[in-house]
């Protein structure tokens with residue numbers, strides 16, 4: 001699996017020179033808070049957090065704690081708790097809906113999650129409610145065959161809500177533990193497409209009251225701050241319970257993760273650290289912060 005250290009290489013490279021200089025400076029308080037702020041902003045660290053770090057920098061001269069330890073503490077606090085799903089103790093039947101804009105990584109992530117469920121000894125079912133493109137459903141069915149799990153695939157051009165309903169129906173009939181419903185990519189700015197998600201949710205709830213139990217937005221880390229804008233819009237349309245960050249390995253703007261946690265109060269559950277089928281990891285705040293600050297162990 002890709003490591004956090006490698007996954008955050010690009011963001012770290014953006015920050016590293018500046019932060020390293022700051023941390024190794026005998027009197028970091030003398031470095032300007034403004035320079036630090038500029039640096040953090042280019043990595044899409046949200047403004048509120050930048051201000052907190054700048055204040056900590058200014059106060060650092062009068063403190064015993066090394067600056068890097070202070071930053072680590074502030075950043076860890078900002079990320080809060082992000083407990084991933086405990087696959088082993090997941091109640092049966094559970095349902096999960098994945099949403100996000102085009103190409104964010106929903107289908108690949110649905111498959112990776114199904115694989116995690118299998119590895120924990122559970123029975124997942126993949127539901128392909130991406131009826132926009134023939135390739136959309138086909139791609140998920142291929143994944144289901146490859147990893148060896150149940151699947152329900154809708155007809156191209158069919159009703160996404162009906163497929164979501166059928167997926168839950170099949171999960172119940174086939175005694176599956178979790179139905180993971182993949183949806184078509186949609187622009188967060190296209191109102192009618194966003195409304196379709198509400199129909200999908202309603203259909204799931206109709207078949208199994210309370211479903212979907214989890215609704216996760218899949219965000220492409222390469223988009224940085226724009227991913228926050230998308231997540232907010234999805235959140236307004238369909239209440240989200242968590243975020244998955246894909247393509248962290250390709251992003252130099254991983255600072256936006258703090259905004260997902262702080263501004264939207266969404267837990268960050270999993271992160272894609274590479275292109276391999278097993279490159280989805282439960283989000284590890286400490287590993288994330290350490291890799292970002294370039295402290296701790298390089299692999």
Ligand SMILES: Nc1nc2c(ncn2[C@@H]2O[C@H](COP(=O)(O)OP(=O)(O)OP(=O)(O)O)[C@@H](O)[C@H]2O)c(=O)[nH]1
Nearest residue numbers: 102103104105106107108185246247272273274275
């Ligand atoms: N490097 C990297 N690539 C990823 C990751 N997750 C997905 N991808 C790639 O991103 C591309 C799009 O992934 P999909 O899973 O098809 O995305 P989607 O959201 O289902 O796309 P639509 O259904 O078209 O909206 C594929 O080439 C994936 O291999 C990741 O964590 N890291």
Ligand SMILES: [Mg+2]
Nearest residue numbers: 106107130136
């Ligand atoms: Mg897809």
